[in-house]
Every structure is written in structure tokens, then in C-alpha cells.
Amino acid sequence: MRTSEIRNKFLDYFAGKGHTVLDSSSLVPHGDPSLMFTNAGMVQFKQVFLGHETRPYVTAATSQKCVRAGGKHNDLENVGHTARHHTFFEMLGNFSFGDYFKREAIDYAWEFLTVELKLDPERLFVTVFEEDDEAYDIWTKEVGIPTDKIARIGAKDNFWSMGDTGPCGPCSEIFYDHGEEVAGGPPGTPEEDGDRFIEIWNLVFMQFNREEDGTLNPLPKPSVDTGMGLERISAVMQGVHNNYDIDLFRGLIEAAGDLTGVRLGDSNESDVSLRVLADHLRSVSFLLADGVLPSNEGRGFVLRRILRRACRHGRLLGMHEAFIYKLVEALVRQMGDHFAELKESQANVMQVIRIEEERFINTLDKGLKLVEQAAADAGEGGTIPGETLFALYDTYGFPTDLTADILKGRNVGLDMDGFTSCMEVQRQRARAAWGGSGESALPKAVFELREHHGPTEFVGYTTQVSEGVIT
Numbered sequence: 001m002r003t004s005e006i007r008n009k010f011l012d013y014f015a016g017k018g019h020t021v022l023d024s025s026s027l028v029p030h031g032d033p034s035l036m037f038t039n040a041g042m043v044q045f046k047q048v049f050l051g052h053e054t055r056p057y058v059t060a061a062t063s064q065k066c067v068r069a070g071g072k073h074n075d076l077e078n079v080g081h082t083a084r085h086h087t088f089f090e091m092l093g094n095f096s097f098g099d100y101f102k103r104e105a106i107d108y109a110w111e112f113l114t115v116e117l118k119l120d121p122e123r124l125f126v127t128v129f130e131e132d133d134e135a136y137d138i139w140t141k142e143v144g145i146p147t148d149k150i151a152r153i154g155a156k157d158n159f160w161s162m163g164d165t166g167p168c169g170p171c172s173e174i175f176y177d178h179g180e181e182v183a184g185g186p187p188g189t190p191e192e193d194g195d196r197f198i199e200i201w202n203l204v205f206m207q208f209n210r211e212e213d214g215t216l217n218p219l220p221k222p223s224v225d226t227g228m229g230l231e232r233i234s235a236v237m238q239g240v241h242n243n244y245d246i247d248l249f250r251g252l253i254e255a256a257g258d259l260t261g262v263r264l265g266d267s268n269e270s271d272v273s274l275r276v277l278a279d280h281l282r283s284v285s286f287l288l289a290d291g292v293l294p295s296n297e298g299r300g301f302v303l304r305r306i307l308r309r310a311c312r313h314g315r316l317l318g319m320h321e322a323f324i325y326k327l328v329e330a331l332v333r334q335m336g337d338h339f340a341e342l343k344e345s346q347a348n349v350m351q352v353i354r355i356e357e358e359r360f361i362n363t364l365d366k367g368l369k370l371v372e373q374a375a376a377d378a379g380e381g382g383t384i385p386g387e388t389l390f391a392l393y394d395t396y397g398f399p400t401d402l403t404a405d406i407l408k409g410r411n412v413g414l415d416m417d418g419f420t421s422c423m424e425v426q427r428q429r430a431r432a433a434w435g436g437s438g439e440s441a442l443p444k445a446v447f448e449l450r451e452h453h454g455p456t457e458f459v460g461y462t463t464q465v466s467e468g469v470i471t
């Protein structure tokens with residue numbers, strides 16, 4: 001079953017259960033400054049869950065574009081190294097706004113997996129929050145899953161909260177056992193970090209409201225929020241273990257192979273690069289299609305960083321010229337039918353990627369040499385000084401995460417405090433420059449605000465001061 005068919009099957013199934021099927025919302029969570037990118041299906045329903053907004057429906061289903069490459073959820077470092085993480089992915093979700101609760105949520109999920117998709121129940125493993133006897137009983141007594149296929153897990157993985165206060169509640173997660181050939185054990189065991197049991201679906205039961213003082217009060221209308229990774233369930237359905245082996249990614253990796261001459265399986269290192277490229281192509285293209293532009297701050301800086309990491313992997317595959325932009329065509333072939341915004345913005349997306357690539361390629365080789373030189377100077381177990389990290393950033397356009405990625409697995413540290421001090425010096429210089437201009441009312445106010453409140457985690461809304469300065 002192709003990925004696109006699985007997406008449709010999911011939405012059709014929940015439409016058949018009376019859910020209103022809605023489009024994915026933008027990757028930019030408009031009106032929610034607390035969030036860098038949309039990172040889950042529930043984001044477009046936040047106000048509904050909070051009771052601040054009502055909609056003409058009480059249940060809904062979506063396939064939501066998500067990016068987890070910044071802020072609270074950041075899977076960037078996992079990409080290419082685990083079988084199951086992307087920076088961009090689609091989250092299939094069904095939602096109940098005060099309508100059905102645990103029993104139906106569990107029944108639907110089980111029926112969809114075992115009847116609609118015909119998965120072998122033997123392969124499924126379930127977790128519940130350790131205190132959630134109700135969910136445990138539904139799974140064991142009503143669905144009838146054997147007690148050796150269910151585990152009670154603590155709050156870290158199985159209790160969800162929207163924030164420090166507000167809606168929260170226990171989760172129940174469904175895992176797929178990819179079989180003995182893969183290393184790893186079921187959740188709740190010491191071997192769980194392996195990739196054998198892969199989490200496919202998270203059912204969140206919004207049951208409480210957490211008050212300012214930390215007490216949990218039952219919500220008058222409990223709700224349901226679920227999320228299943230489309231790429232992960234596609235891997236299961238296509239009989240592959242690694243998400244990057246599904247039809248959609250194969251299409252992208254083949255296109256990358258046509259341009260680079262490197263094929264999957266040539267070497268472990270080039271496989272990582274091909275996967276990273278395919279992943280980063282998706283996040284960069286979809287972010288651009290949703291109106292994010294490369295910049296030195298906030299969302300645009302995350303976009304730029306992802307693209308520069310992709311450029312470096314292109315370089316590892318032997319590419320000396322801009323080429324990533326050409327892969328957008330393959331992406332549109334794979335995903336443009338479902339996501340019209342991608343098709344519509346194809347020309348713009350290609351142009352922006354091309355300009356970014358060309359700009360960065362000019363300094364890439366020199367920067368790479370400098371990284372190698374700095375690593376050699378630092379020596380085994382040594383540290384690269386902040387001034388060098390800053391020069392790499394400021395002169396060669398190497399964000400520190402790129403430098404760190406290049407040095408991954410080598411025993412060399414980065415003096416991040418030193419880097420921050422250099423940034424600070426430049427920031428002050430920029431401030432001084434503005435201070436004398438006589439027209440600096442706004443930037444000054446911005447600087448003062450920042451001085452009073454300190455830097456915020458998400459800085460996308462502050463004024464950009466100059467190239468190379470993250471305000």
C-alpha cells in the first residue's frame with residue numbers, strides 16, 4: 001500500500017466514523033508565539049481544547065504537516081541515524097472535542113490497525129500511564145490484548161501536558177514489533193532504546209486541567225488527541241523496517257542518486273547523507289511553501305541551518321554545485337497532489353533553495369578546511385575555541401550545529417560559551433551603531449526589552465539587526 005493510499009485510508013476510516021476531515025494547517029502556527037513550528041496534529045485545535053473556541057463539529061481527522069527541528073521537540077540530530085525520525089513528517093490524527101473518550105479512541109485505533117490495515121495483533125504492543133487503570137482495563141478486558149503485550153509506563157513518556165498549566169492527561173501508545181532480526185526490546189525494558197519496537201500511535205486522553213498551584217481538576221468534557229506517524233505506519237505496511245525505505249523516500253533518494261551518482265547501499269556514510277538530504281529537502285521545501293524565508297533569526301534561521309546541513313551532505317556525496325533545488329520536482333511528484341501549496345509554490349521554492357545553495361557553496365569548502373584545521377589544532381580530547389566557532393559562523397556561514405554535526409563522533413569539544421561571548425560582542429557593536437543613527441527608536445526599544453527580559457527561546461518576532469547577529 002502506497003503512503004498516499006494509507007493517508008486516504010486513515011481519513012476515510014474516520015470520516016466513516018462521523019469525523020470531519022480537515023486539511024493540514026500551516027507549519028507556521030499563526031497566533032501561537034509559544035511555538036516555533038507546528039509539531040503535532042493538535043496544534044490547529046489548541047483553542048478548541050482550551051474551550052476558547054467552538055467549531056461546527058465535535059470530532060475531526062487530519063493528516064498534519066509537522067516539523068520537529070527546533071524548540072521543545074527537536075529531532076534534527078536523530079535524522080539519518082534512527083530508522084524512525086524525520087525533521088518533517090505527517091501526523092495522522094483523530095480528535096474528539098468533548099465527544100468520545102478512552103473506550104472509543106482505543107477501539108478505533110485497534111480496529112483501524114487490525115481490521116482496516118490487517119496488522120497481526122501479535123506484532124502490536126501497548127503502553128498505558130502507570131496510574132491509568134481505566135485504559136489498562138479497556139485494553140486487557142475489552143480489546144483482549146494479553147498482559148504480556150501491555151506495559152505501565154511513568155509520566156515522562158505517558159503523561160501529556162499542553163503547558164505548565166491547562167489541559168493534560170495520560171497517554172496510551174501503540175508500538176509495532178519489527179521482529180527479532182532488529183535489536184531492541186519492548187517499552188519499559190532496559191532494551192527499549194533499540195529500534196525493534198517502534199512507536200506508531202500515541203493516544204492522548206485529555207482528562208484534567210492543571211491549575212496554577214499544580215492541582216489536577218477533572219475537565220468537564222474530556223477530549224481525545226491522537227497522533228500516528230504516516231511514514232512509520234507506511235514502513236510497517238510496506239514490510240520495511242526503516243522509514244527511509246518507504247515508497248515516498250525511495251522516490252526522493254532515487255532522484256538524489258540520479259544527480260549525484262551515489263546509490264543507497266554504496267556505503268554506510270553515503271546512505272546517511274542520502275537520507276539526510278531526502279529528509280531536509282522535505283522540511284525546507286514545506287517550510288518555504290508555508291512562507292518561511294531563510295534568515296539569521298527565528299524560524300528562518302532554523303530553515304537556513306537545515307538547508308546548510310543538507311548542502312554539506314551534498315558535498316559529502318561529491319557535489320560541488322547547487323543541485324538540491326532540482327530535487328523539488330521529485331518531491332512535488334511524490335506529495336504535490338495532496339499538498340497543493342507545494343505544487344503552487346514549486347518555482348519559488350526552487351529559486352530560494354538555489355540562491356541559498358549558491359551563496360553557501362562559495363564558502364563551504366573554505367569553512368570545511370577551517371573546521372578540519374581547528375580540529376587538528378585542538379587535538380584528540382581538545383576544544384575548539386569560541387573565536388574559531390564565531391569565525392566559522394560569521395565569515396563562512398557555518399552555524400554551530402553544522403560544525404558540531406561535522407565533528408560528530410570525534411572526540412573534540414566546542415567552546416559554546418566562548419562563541420556566545422563573541423556573539424554578544426558583535427551584538428553590542430551593532431547596538432552602538434544603531435544608537436547613533438538618530439532613527440533608532442524601534443531597535444533601541446527592542447534591545448531594551450531584550451535586556452530586561454533576557455533572550456527568549458524563540459526569537460522569530462524580534463527585529464533583525466544585521467547579517468550575522470541573532471537578535
Ligand code: ATP
Nearest residue numbers: 068075084085086089199200201202227228229232
Ligand atoms: P519518539 O518517541 O519515537 O520520538 P514521540 O513520542 O516523540 O516519538 P509523539 O509526540 O507521541 O512522538 O507523536 C505522535 C506520533 O508521531 C509518534 O507516535 C510517531 O508515530 C510520530 N512521530 C513523532 N516524531 C516523529 C519524527 N521525528 N519523525 C517521524 N514520525 C514521528
Ligand code: MG
Nearest residue numbers: 068073074075
Ligand atoms: Mg520524540
Ligand code: MG
Nearest residue numbers: 157173199202
Ligand atoms: Mg515516544
Ligand code: MG
Nearest residue numbers: 173199201202
Ligand atoms: Mg509518543
